[in-house]
Amino acid sequence: MRYLLKRLGFYLLAAWVAVTLNFFLPRLMPGDPATALFARFRGMLGPEALDALRETFGLTDAPLIVQYGTYLGHVLKGDLGISVAYFPAPVLEVIGQGLVWTIFLAGTSLIVSFTIGTLLGVAAAWWRFGRVDTFVPPAAALIGSFPYFWLAMVALYVFGFRLGWFPLGHAYSDYVTPGFNVAFIADVARHAVLPVGTVVIATLGGWLLTMRNTMVSVLGRDYVNLARAKGLSPRKVAMRYAARNALLPSVTGFGMALGFVLGGSLLTEIVFSYPGQGYILVQAVRSQDYPLMQGIFLVITLAVLGANFIVDILSMWLDPRIRDSVS
Amino acid sequence: MPDLLLDIRDLCVDYVTDEGPVRAIDHLDLTVAPGEILGVAGESGSGKTTLAKAIMRILPPPAVITGGEILFKGRDILAMDDEELRKMRWREISMVFQSAMDALNPVISVGEQIVDTLLAHGSGPMESHVAPGGEQIAGALMTHGAGPAESPTLPVGEQIVDTLLAHDAASAEWARGRARKLLDLVGIPRDRLDSFAHQLSGGMRQRVGIALALAMRPSIVILDEPTTALDVIVETVILERIRELQAALGFAVIFITHDLARMLQISDRVAVFYAARLAEVAPAQELRQAPRHPYTQGLLRAFPSVKPGGPEPVSIAGQPASLRSPPSGLAADEVAAGEAPAGESAAPPSGAPPHPADGTRAPRARTS
């Protein structure tokens, strides 16, 4: 429990750093922050609306510390300002629409790629110098060297444009009714194949190589030797006595890789016009929609921190030493 | 059944390196009789642990066994396939590793690690090696030992059905019961069954290692420096416990250590390793009084005498011999032939280092 509280404290600190960064960024840049932030709103907003927006970002004449307080207050209330690109929708509403799709896409691909990659890594290490070990890791490393979004472009070109097996974009077709019905779910799945497949292919190698290398070194440990000496079946030695231990660094790495994979997943969304954060982000970048960009940064950071916390709980469950570590 | 439990003939083990193989065990002959305690002494890196792991065929790469035979009850371990080895391991020969901290899996409770072992070999009745007077301890091991299928109060048919229906649960329960008894046997409170290695003291971890080694009531237990990491008091208690158990259960022990004094106390026979070869094999009594090999003489002189007024300890000068270019003229047979090479530059006892020219320590032949 103390371990989890400590981690929670750390994530709160990280969240605070992200929020603070968000507050100071416009102020650190050359020129007047308000001008930079709201240049695009000219002509869209009346003077009163503009003042309300200034208030949200704490851009008043008050001392910096008071501005900071005002800003924190608004963030805590979930008020992240108004979007330019999706005027006049509030930033949080715009983000909310895309968040489900991003979490669905990134989450599904992460779980699939982690599972397959880790299992392949176990196989490669266990049958060291075998066929899997000879061909799969270099192939995975090669595929992993391509930018995610480039693989997405190729996948879209080959399987969508040329072969026509999968739709060319978006999360679901216009003709299905969103909701809990078979047609909708099947349609979403069909739209997800290419984006998920791309991210899985691109990230598989990372998990595979991490797991393989840790597993190879775990296989040299005395506790694995003892397990073999005890006459346990090879399967039990591999899975229960070696793979479980080798998994621990991968799980810890999972938290850190999360942000990275998410980045790639956002770029993949753009190629497939998938209506998640990545797609919204590119709209924000193109229309210099600073409130929206900052909002996305904040929300994605919070999501990653939350996911990291879940990973912490998981690794505590997997490793009894962590349970006892904080005292 | 042959008189010898284990008969190692002409065993050679090499470690493969970039520059070709390095010999770690060089034409070794050694026997173990049922119920005896054989001590194996030698400096670290002289090949002791290699021997232990070679007997079990669990030496990791880059080790290769390059010759000889290891006959266990007349069958050559070196000719067994993986499945035969799996069945032989632990049921016949078990081992206590040098460091229990490294040998116990950190994320599996000690109880589960014992249970896994028991379940891997099934719950059938086991051969008994009970020595006279050991019935009580043996009894503790054998109760529950037969598993549910042997219950005398249930009809055979029902037992079969029961076993079929609930085999896993029943045998797991049986194994847990037995794991508790094993902990009793080595003096660990039963409630430590669900503890993890890091929650136990060094002495307790090593006791768990011993409990594990006894789980299948093997005929040989190899102890690879089981007390090196422990303080003297804990060491004494544990070694005494091992002796008691050995006397009661009648298994043979191969006791590996660099502590010759300790070994002479508890062993029946002692084999002294030097530079990948056996320097000397003799009954403990004989070796203590009249060591023949110069290296053994040096080793014995390196320990303080237990008798008041005895000679001061003398350290053995120089470095452990290099395995890459082993000193010549040290094998047991030559010594036995009465040509102790005391004056040769390659000879180790209190003289010049074996390789004064290169001045480096021998390449480590250690596997861990």
Place this chain on the structure above:
Amino acid sequence: MSRKRAAAGTGLAAWVDAVRHDKRAAFGAGVIAFFVLLAVFGPLLVGDPTELVGIPMQPPSAEHWLGTTGQGQDVLAQLVVGTRTSLLIGVSVGLTVVFVGALIGVTAGYFGGRVDAFLSLLFNVFLVIPGLPLAIVIAAYLPSGPLTLAFVLVIAGWAWNARVLRAQTLAHRNRDFVAAAVVAGESNWRIITSEILPNMTSLLVSQVIGGTVYAIGAQVGLEFLGLGDVSAVTWGTNLYWAQNDSALLTGAWWTFAPTGIAVALVGFGLTMLNSGFDEITNPRLRLERAWRSFLVRRGHTPGRSTPVVRENA
């Protein structure tokens, strides 16, 4: 003194050794050498990449080997000229993240205590904040261009290096030769620069390589988003324009395929160089390989139990 030179020597010698003896390292070195030559001399051989030389979206032909872009520029010229900018940014960012990482990681590991607590917290926070969104918000406020790109890539990427180098410094800190230097009263700066850093040479080189792979990939990603200077010619902007000109929906694969392959080849080459080197410097991997070929040469298959090879000697 001599230890320092020896350590640095082993570091570099090991790399030379890796390239000479490991197939993967040799392959990696070959690929990288090709792209470096391309970056240095290539732009002299192709024409102006921004010049409109033909009809837009033409497939590869004798005149334009890799076809033309949506604007009618030569794809090959864009690829070659882009190599120079992209590699330059990649290598400089790779060097800088390791420099910053070493500065903070070594300081934390060497001084320990509160300094370590604070710096560790700092890089751990930067490790959990997702890099791409962070880079985007910062880049959006700065004038677009290569310097901005390099800056945000360093901000988003240094923490990983700091973490690894701190751990490595801690390991060295407890070694005898460092303890001896401390007792001998050598200054901290001297101990760090002449005792600790030289012993990490090979790790640092491998981190620079890893950092370059990261920088090239992330840079291409940011430019693809439109955060670079879209009028410059780099690998990332090539892909940005390909996407913008709907290359996919018009089937103009040649506008995006070559650039992606170039990015992947450089990344793969660097990765192979690193892993070949790892094999050379990691004694265990090396011995296992030697062990395996020893067995195979004698007609044995490596199995689970210690192999028995009886030689008829």
